[in-house]
Amino acid sequence: MPAEFLEQKNGVSNGTLYKKTFIEHFEQAPMYVAVFTFVGFAVGTIFGYLRDFMRAWGLEKRNIAAEREQQKDFVPLYQDFENFYTRNLYLRIRDNWNRPICSVPGPQFDLMERVTDDYNWTFRFTGRIIKNVINMGSYNYLGFAETDVNALKTVTIELEKYGTGVCSTRQEMGTLDKHVELEKLVAKFLGVEDAMVFGMGFATNSMNIPALVGKGCLILSDELNHTSLVLGARLSGATIRIFKHNNMQSLEKLLRDAIIYGQPRTHRAWRKIIILVEGIYSMEGSIVRLPEIVSLKNKYKAYLYLDEAHSIGAVGATGRGVVEYFGMSPDDVDVLMGTFTKSFGAAGGYIAGKKDLVDFLRTHSHSAVYATSMCPPVAEQIIRAMKCLMGLDGTTQGLQRVRQLEKNTRYFRRKLHEMGFIIYGNDDSPVVPLLLYMPGKIGAFARRMLEKNIGVVVVGFPATPITESRARFCVSAAHTREMLDTVLNALDELGDFLHLKYSRYSKSSHPELYEESRLELED
């Protein structure tokens, strides 16, 4: 890639710590795009006020549910302004989210057709099913969401044997032999001493961070951390400071200030400092700068908590996550956390690390004492997926999936760059955000892609900054080259139609034609 592609807004990187090139893109769009985006939101807001006014004065029908008659004089449950955005801007394009499907969420799925008679206030199912929609939205990185009878044989057996529930917490009567087997396997997969599994990925973060840190500790968390990490940090009662996304200078400055000046106002020393980062950030597609963070952590004696929700299974030569991707050892990271929802096609989360850490969590984690343990068929799915990845089932299918994902990712990203879209993130991450910017295009993009039988995910405010709405593609190992080509062609057409190709660095958008004509001349 030519050097002018690199516009790193995350500060200068210390290139010597990286074993291979680390290329990330965060191109800024031309100025007219920002202007039009703001104009679009302004128009939406003005219309929103107009409609609210009309509704308040009875000129327009109120379609939303209302408070009970007997409770009319209670304090209102929602303030009008809180829901302004929901009522007026989100409601117009609401049909692009919560789309129900009725098949396995593999590379293709069946979508239930949904129409609205009253501009998205209510939906009605026509009963028709749109078949074989290409799935670019589900987190199915290694393609383990499958219904192949052979693949699910052990899961079927375990479901028959164990049933679906557990009805007890880990510390009471809920630890099954399946959990012990799974924990040993996870520890072996990651190369650490011990691991502990939990029933839900979100709950893993929000219930274990408070167990590890408390008052008097400092948490340094990345700007774009996931809600579960933010919730866990808030529930712990520790002081939270935020550093700019993936920016090592900002992190170093915060670390130095924290150690030198101590706690605010009392200037006592901090009890411990924890850095919370994610492996791959799901909205940006960027990969954490692990070598630099580890060197900073060793220098300033802080602890590192790495949330590999999206990166476990998806990056690394054998699918073991960002630690392997950067060629580092798992001992460098103090707390390795991840979820099984994304790459393993199951549900739940884990925390792995040294035996002391895991023993402490077994006794003090909120989830071990009050929350139900993972259900056995789901645990079996994770076991068989992990065995496949590690090659323990006798085939090389696991490695093939990882390689296929890598190939698909590179192909997809390269083609999108060539076409001239603005893509964020690292070249190796299977999460591909394509910037749309303008609010009007969000709805148009998703609806037209559905007409072409491709299901995409669009995100806007508040999950992303208000001017940077995007469409996010999740490349999967189960996507074939034909599926990716279909998607790319559709994107090409739509990009021209909606004027989405903002990138200033694209090559000609039809390179193949160019080469074809040259061949003809040579005749």
Added chain:
Amino acid sequence: IIRLLFSKTYKLQERSDLTLKEKEELIEEWQPEPLVPPVPKDHPALNYNIVSGPPTHIITVNGKECINFASFNFLGLLNNEKVKSAAQASLKKYGVGTCGPRGFYGTFDVHLELEERLAKFMRTEEAIIYSYGFATIASAIPAYSKRGDIVFVDEAACFAIQKGLQASRSNIKLFKHNDMADLERLLKEQETEDQKNPRKARVTRRFIVVEGLYMNTGDICPLPELIKLKYKYKVRIFLEESLSFGVLGEHGRGITEHFGINIDDIDLISANMENSLASIGGFCCGRSFIIDHQRLSGQGYCFSASLPPLLAAAAIEALNIMEDNPDIFQTLRAKCERIHKALQGISGLKVVGESFSPALHLQLEESCGSRENDVKLLKRVVDYCMNSGIALTQARYLEKEEKSLPPPSIRVVITVEQTEQELDKAASLLKEAAQSVLN
């Protein structure tokens, strides 16, 4: 004037700046605590009881076969063939995981069906499903109650409620367990506060959070009086029915059916499906006006993957069974009464809980001084019972985190599958154990 302006700037220079060398020294000297404090090897919670095989009526704990009096499998649906075959069918169609949150192609038709069925069963307008029982109430409370709002909560509320309240950052006022007079006193105090500042009072929302059947004490909340207080002081009620869903009421609809209260009077009912429905996950039900808000602002709903479809299918089948056999609730209640009576005479242990509650606590009548010793004593009782074929467990709490820590106790759970002989056997075994250990 010019002199004043200049003299001010000099004051700001008083702060002494550290030199670079001093900073480096501070960085060198600082030593953090270890990431986790070491855990002693004989910590009571460290060695789990490992169950081989499914935790059904006959359970194999640590290699020994026992009758299960410890899993919350009230209606015995954990091992039900119909439930399992429904889950198998769904496994063949959908695979295991959903690979996405509800907003991004994680909504399956089974989820929508389960939500409809739950809403119909509970006779409310709408229901919403979460993928984890703990996260249900812990995400529902912060969605409505924000900083500055006031929540009146019972002292014996379970840990999930406490975490939800902590995440919401509202003002929390605890009232004594099941003491309506105390609650009324707090509400009156709040009213006098409001009169001082009516503008603020018009925007502060007020909630009462109670449980139907309390997990920590096994008794029931006085719902009719709460409804009266609700309309008198204009507070909204959030009811947490994890233990009472599928247990109380003629058809298993919970405490509202038990007392015969109109379900629209309760603003939000939240329950988890992990007890009676023998699945995983939780749901909230109520009027659309209230439930719809959680679809965009419930954190455990929007930012987490949805419930695996095989668990949703199992829950639907379990609901079918509950609707078709309404007499199991009567049977369960009869069994609870039986064992409650049988456990009354044990020397040294007292029964805590209502007579129709399927989850009882056995606490020591007189404590031996420290909590640790109590725990050890109870452990000996539990071990005696386990060696003789009855699986029991101690109720576990996080000692440092609970707001009001209940005393150590043994948890006894009654399920529909236990026969009368087994109930009698358990009662007599507990009597023996108490005799031998406590005397």
